[in-house]
Amino acid sequence: MIYGLTYLGVIHTAISLVAVAAALIAFIRDKEIIAASTLGKVYIWTTVLTCLTGFGIFQHGGFGKPHALGIITLLVLGIAWVAGTTKVLGRASPYVETLSYSITFVFHMIPAITETSTRLPLGAPLLPNADAPELKVATGVLLLLYIIGAALQVRRIRARNAAQAVSLPGSAAA
Numbered sequence: 001m002i003y004g005l006t007y008l009g010v011i012h013t014a015i016s017l018v019a020v021a022a023a024l025i026a027f028i029r030d031k032e033i034i035a036a037s038t039l040g041k042v043y044i045w046t047t048v049l050t051c052l053t054g055f056g057i058f059q060h061g062g063f064g065k066p067h068a069l070g071i072i073t074l075l076v077l078g079i080a081w082v083a084g085t086t087k088v089l090g091r092a093s094p095y096v097e098t099l100s101y102s103i104t105f106v107f108h109m110i111p112a113i114t115e116t117s118t119r120l121p122l123g124a125p126l127l128p129n130a131d132a133p134e135l136k137v138a139t140g141v142l143l144l145l146y147i148i149g150a151a152l153q154v155r156r157i158r159a160r161n162a163a164q165a166v167s168l169p170g171s172a173a174a
Contacts, residue, residue, distance in 0.1 A: 095157055
């Protein structure tokens, strides 16, 4: 064990840190996770690997909330992929794709905050356990930040769609 982590836990954590870094850079650079970009691909695949390696970690007993979150994350990644590649959702596709990738970042941050605050500093963690009330507050703040970010992303998509409609041949403004 390394810092209370199994070897699989260390690998899982390292992969998840790459995913989080890729997402943060994408949000700063592109204001969203773009699946077709290199950063987007890195984020998506490291998120998948984070989920898969997480299924083998049972530090707190058997199947638990983190495992359920991993399954939900994989399902949301699948929804984002379908929305982005098939356009089966019509005009809603770019919204569903963008907002789905963004919420998976929130899903990364929930266990990141939980594990960090209940393990560090070594020997005297900030919080006693994963049920600490402060973690509910942190999750609420993450959700609020997601809602604000989602609203901004929706505005960007609408503006992009409006600009594309104006520039299309045969449109009223052309």
